[in-house]
Amino acid sequence: MTYHPERLVRELDEIAQELRLDALGMIYRRKAGHPGGSLSASEIITALIFHQLKIDPKRPDWEERDRFILSKGHACSLLYAALARRGFFPREELQTWGHIGGRLQGHPDRLKTPGVDMTTGMEGHGIAVGAGLCLAARIKNLSYDVYVLVGDGECQCGVLWEGAMIASKYRLSELTVIVDHNHVQLDGPVHEILPLDSLVDKWKAFNFATIEINGNNMREVLDALDMAKEIRNKPTAIIAHTTKGRGVSFMENKAAWHGRPPNDEEFAQAVSELRRFPKQ
Amino acid sequence: MKKMSIRKAYGQALADYGAENPDVAVVVADVSSSVQTGFFAEKFPERFFNVGITEQAMVDVAAGLALGGMIPFANTFAVLFLRAAEQIRTCVAYANTNVKLVGSYSGLSNFKDGPTHHVECDIAVMRSMPNMTVVEVADAVEARKMVPAVAEHEGPVYLRVSRTEVPVLFDEGYEVKIGKAAVLRDGSDVALIASGVMVSRCLEAAEKLAKEGIDAYVVDMSTIKPLDAELVWKLAAETGALVTAEDHSIIGGLGGAVAEALGAKCPAVLERIGVRDTFTETSLNYEELLDHYGMSVKDIVEAAQRAVKRKDQ
Numbered sequence: 341m342t343y344h345p346e347r348l349v350r351e352l353d354e355i356a357q358e359l360r361l362d363a364l365g366m367i368y369r370r371k372a373g374h375p376g377g378s379l380s381a382s383e384i385i386t387a388l389i390f391h392q393l394k395i396d397p398k399r400p401d402w403e404e405r406d407r408f409i410l411s412k413g414h415a416c417s418l419l420y421a422a423l424a425r426r427g428f429f430p431r432e433e434l435q436t437w438g439h440i441g442g443r444l445q446g447h448p449d450r451l452k453t454p455g456v457d458m459t460t461g462m463e464g465h466g467i468a469v470g471a472g473l474c475l476a477a478r479i480k481n482l483s484y485d486v487y488v489l490v491g492d493g494e495c496q497c498g499v500l501w502e503g504a505m506i507a508s509k510y511r512l513s514e515l516t517v518i519v520d521h522n523h524v525q526l527d528g529p530v531h532e533i534l535p536l537d538s539l540v541d542k543w544k545a546f547n548f549a550t551i552e553i554n555g556n557n558m559r560e561v562l563d564a565l566d567m568a569k570e571i572r573n574k575p576t577a578i579i580a581h582t583t584k585g586r587g588v589s590f591m592e593n594k595a596a597w598h599g600r601p602p603n604d605e606e607f608a609q610a611v612s613e614l615r616r617f618p619k620q
Numbered sequence: 621m622k623k624m625s626i627r628k629a630y631g632q633a634l635a636d637y638g639a640e641n642p643d644v645a646v647v648v649a650d651v652s653s654s655v656q657t658g659f660f661a662e663k664f665p666e667r668f669f670n671v672g673i674t675e676q677a678m679v680d681v682a683a684g685l686a687l688g689g690m691i692p693f694a695n696t697f698a699v700l701f702l703r704a705a706e707q708i709r710t711c712v713a714y715a716n717t718n719v720k721l722v723g724s725y726s727g728l729s730n731f732k733d734g735p736t737h738h739v740e741c742d743i744a745v746m747r748s749m750p751n752m753t754v755v756e757v758a759d760a761v762e763a764r765k766m767v768p769a770v771a772e773h774e775g776p777v778y779l780r781v782s783r784t785e786v787p788v789l790f791d792e793g794y795e796v797k798i799g800k801a802a803v804l805r806d807g808s809d810v811a812l813i814a815s816g817v818m819v820s821r822c823l824e825a826a827e828k829l830a831k832e833g834i835d836a837y838v839v840d841m842s843t844i845k846p847l848d849a850e851l852v853w854k855l856a857a858e859t860g861a862l863v864t865a866e867d868h869s870i871i872g873g874l875g876g877a878v879a880e881a882l883g884a885k886c887p888a889v890l891e892r893i894g895v896r897d898t899f900t901e902t903s904l905n906y907e908e909l910l911d912h913y914g915m916s917v918k919d920i921v922e923a924a925q926r927a928v929k930r931k932d933q
Contacts, residue, residue, distance in 0.1 A: 403689070407687075449715075450687075450715055451715070451716060457687070458683075458684075458687060458711075458715065459710065459711065459714060459715035461710070462706060462710045464676075465680045465683075465707065465710065465711055467680075468674075468676075468677035468678075468680030468681050468684065469680045469681070469683050469684040469687070469711060470684060471677075471680075471681050471684060472680065472681040472682060472683060472684020472685040472686070472687070472688065472692070473684040473685075473687055473688045474684075475645070475669060475681070475684070475685055475688070476645075476684065476685045476687070476688020476689060476690045477688055478666075479645065479666060479667055479688075479690065480688065480689060480690075482688075498676070499674075499676040499677050499680065499707065502671075502674035502676060502677030503674075503677045503680060503681070505672070505674065505677075506669075506671050506672075506674065506677055506681060509671075509672075510669070
């Protein structure tokens, strides 16, 4: 495993915080979107887009690029902000999110947005689609890796576990699943709506290598992604404990903020809290 | 007339085409021996994936294979694709991935397993999805020729394959073209427009009608979407009386598609043969089951007679 220098971790942490501001601004301006699950995933998406993935903004269709499937497509405000900042499209275009005729749909659309590898938004599909991409790579003798970010509520979908069984049958070590385990879903706490415990044991039982981390800690995210790359013969699941609404005190751990935009006052307060970076 | 298995012809064609095109991959949900993907599996094990009883994930895996540049054929019983309707809509139709869905054991052709395994609404579901092309094959020759046509057609396709054996209707010179119907018999009084196993029944019906002085066109409408509407309009203008016949509900399938086309441009008398908005029953025999649910040759003949009579009213 590579040692990640302090400077890199700090730089990525700063980007993650900037993306939170971008994403929240987008949700505020559009008066629609999903703040909770976008803010929880910022370190993970930042680590992937700005460090881990072998991608080239100038060649979004590059055959050998690593693939990233945001299976929890409702967190797309953060993905769009990340892709824009990484150079896949102009940052001004973020203002057009959800506008008729624009390239940024309410959920990711692979046909419209450069850098979006798969159309998502209906929960549960990412792992099986990722498995298909890995199988294609084997047939075509290509060496890309596939990363799939799922939500924890999403782990209630049957098709997700079907995909997991298929990935482990074919020993798809090229596949890394990251669970944004923020413990809250649309209607309330995950453990009340439909308990998942033990989530780590579930992935183990499905023959995945498992790594459990704090998914809002950039160094832990980077280390886990490195470890996953070294695992042979089986896919990896990184169970990343995160805080829903991370970085905005009144949004943290609140199901109410799963899918509602902030009003003027709330937005002003959120921005001032997010700008108070570095965090305590 | 010699009968040949449609599903076996499909399976063999898939293996033959797999040899020509290294991008073809096959996924199947634990029904390989039924839907005849074994020929392909034997020749190309590295491109064959049996994913167990995971129809939803199978569709997603196929979408992933397509994203990776393959041309995946995803196979299961037609009725079981309904389980994956959302996957098909989101990851195949909307994402416009180059996935080929092969719904085998179509209609009532799995007579012995009963209504759970029959399917009367798959065409209606698939046809209403944007980006989706829907085709059904009428005999073994068409099945064989349809495989390369489907593979080389860019975009999502739903291919409907019957479990049964039917008389061979086409000769080797037949050229399948997606979007183009085949006129198997010329007529003047009425046009019988059919898909799948009902095509050969319509040919039989046309012979009987001829004896009564009714001259019937017989058309194999192998592409149900996009419908060969030009031909439908031409036949409507020429005969004024159409009969559709399909092993599917009269709602939303071929009959529905033809009715929509007629309503849009060239209204004509239309009689629809198919499952009449009902669930079906188990049977010892496919032919009897079709007869029992109003899809007999006699039913087609009577529908044609009614149509001819109605246009004169």
